[in-house]
Amino acid sequence: MLLSRHCIDEAATESLGTAIAQAMRQAGLPPLLLTLQGDLGAGKTTLVRSILRALGVRGRIKSPSYALLESYSIDGFGLELKQSVGLTVYHIDLYRFSSPDEWLDAGLGEALGGQALCLVEWPEHAAGLPPADLQLHIAPADPGRMVTMRAGTAAGEGLIDTLRSAQADA
Ligand SMILES: Nc1ncnc2c1ncn2[C@@H]1O[C@H](COP(=O)(O)OP(=O)(O)OP(=O)(O)O)[C@@H](O)[C@H]1O
Numbered sequence: 001m002l003l004s005r006h007c008i009d010e011a012a013t014e015s016l017g018t019a020i021a022q023a024m025r026q027a028g029l030p031p032l033l034l035t036l037q038g039d040l041g042a043g044k045t046t047l048v049r050s051i052l053r054a055l056g057v058r059g060r061i062k063s064p065s066y067a068l069l070e071s072y073s074i075d076g077f078g079l080e081l082k083q084s085v086g087l088t089v090y091h092i093d094l095y096r097f098s099s100p101d102e103w104l105d106a107g108l109g110e111a112l113g114g115q116a117l118c119l120v121e122w123p124e125h126a127a128g129l130p131p132a133d134l135q136l137h138i139a140p141a142d143p144g145r146m147v148t149m150r151a152g153t154a155a156g157e158g159l160i161d162t163l164r165s166a167q168a169d170a
């Protein structure tokens with residue numbers, strides 16, 4: 001299942017991030033794996049930042065280009081659930097990895113296989129990652145960028161369905 005969005009400028013990329021975060025909230029903030037592919041400067045971090053902001057992360061959201069991993073904790077504020085929900089979020093950048101199983105050597109297996117929301121830039125620098133719920137590809141478009149989302153699981157299909165109906169309502 002595929003959905004493409006033409007984001008004509010940075011603000012449009014950020015609106016898409018907000019819509020993705022809303023779809024996640026609507027699904028009850030489940031643990032998910034999202035991968036983001038695209039050249040250097042495509043807008044992967046921009047999109048992740050806007051998702052995290054819309055999920056309620058405050059303060060500086062650094063690119064994990066050097067640290068490899070930044071972690072956050074978000075709560076279920078605003079969710080219509082009976083009990084409170086907390087979710088750990090990992091923003092990971094694998095660009096600096098040169099061998100396919102370095103992510104396991106670096107101890108990321110637990111983060112990626114666990115109960116967290118994981119947003120991974122440069123997943124193509126790793127082999128054997130768990131299946132992504134949503135694969136995002138960002139390509140240059142004139143103007144802006146074309147963002148293509150591909151669902152890899154039922155959870156990912158649910159997100160795409162929600163994004164489609166939000167678009168239809170808009
Ligand atoms: N839809 C858009 N149209 C034009 N420019 C955009 C759009 N979305 C993001 N940008 C710009 O593109 C750049 C993207 O930088 P960003 O750090 O997000 O890229 P990245 O894909 O994470 O790169 P890296 O692989 O180095 O981590 C920023 O300067 C941002 O303003």
Ligand SMILES: [Mg+2]
Pocket residue numbers: 044045046063065093121
């Ligand atoms: Mg980046």
